[in-house]
Amino acid sequence: MKKADVVELFTRLREIDPHPTTELDYRTPFELLVAVVLSAQATDVGVNKATRKLYPVANTPQAILDLGEDELKRYISTIGLFNGKAKNVIALCRILVDEYDSEVPRTREALEALPGVGRKTANVVLNTAFGVPTIAVDTHIFRVSNRTGLAPGKDVRAVEDKLEKIVPAEFKQDAHHWLILHGRYVCKARKPDCPQCVIRDLCRYKDKTAAA
Incomplete structure (x- = not known):
């Protein structure tokens, strides 16, 4: 062209x-990160239905860790591949708590090192949460x-x-x-x-x- x-x-x-903007519901960079991880091979509508129940209960890395993997699965069980996604979300929450003071990192390298986060997810978070002109x-x-x-x-x-x-x-x-x-x-x-x-x-x- x-x-x-x-x-x-x-x-x-x-x-x-x-x-x-994205059609995923979120209020913080962390909520966006989790929503994008959950959206792999799933619809935004389906993810939003799950996070509307999850986020009022747990919307920080520590809160999701306190919730635990089994309970997290209960909230996201309507989303495809929810078992693997729950495992990844718990693992990335642990890294955020231990290494980033519960904050979402602002570099591609750090984001892509998180479980369940690939280049597309990193680009979405960088663009939508942090205003970096990336293309996902x-x-x-x-x-x-x-x-x-x-x-x-x-x-x-x-x-x-x-x-x-x-x-x-x-x-x-x-x-x-x-x-x-x-x-x-x-x-x-x-x-x-x-x-x-x-x-x-x-x-x-x-x-x-x-x-x-």
Whole structure:
């Protein structure tokens, strides 16, 4: 996609949603970190349902440690892979208490060293909690970037690297939120809603859907 088209794409996405953010419910960096860990292979809606019950009871590393792994599982049992996620959350809480005075670290290296935290999760926390202009590539961004021709790549890291190069600085802080929401609600996997798409004319997708 040409540079001018990239600018136009993000300008239009910004016009319809000037202040995008994650759809995960959170009030603190720690709540966001746990929510993102829980969201792997799960929906934001499902995670929010669980954390709305969990966080009033335990929303700090020490409180979750006091809760214990078995009790934590009870709160998150409706989320996929909850057994492994509970183990990871307990382990990362222990590290935060022992090594970071219960605070969420603000570097990628420290975040990625936590159990259950990969590059995408670290990018989300850095961006959303700490205002770092990172781009977290999930399945929605991967699909949108390839389908539109914005930043084609064979894997999520390749797409992330391309987006880092081509997204203008003025859009970078919010870029991944716009692309996630666009992929979730418009450029859907099975049947993209091309007639309602504000970037339809910029998109390189050959199989655009027609109006009903």
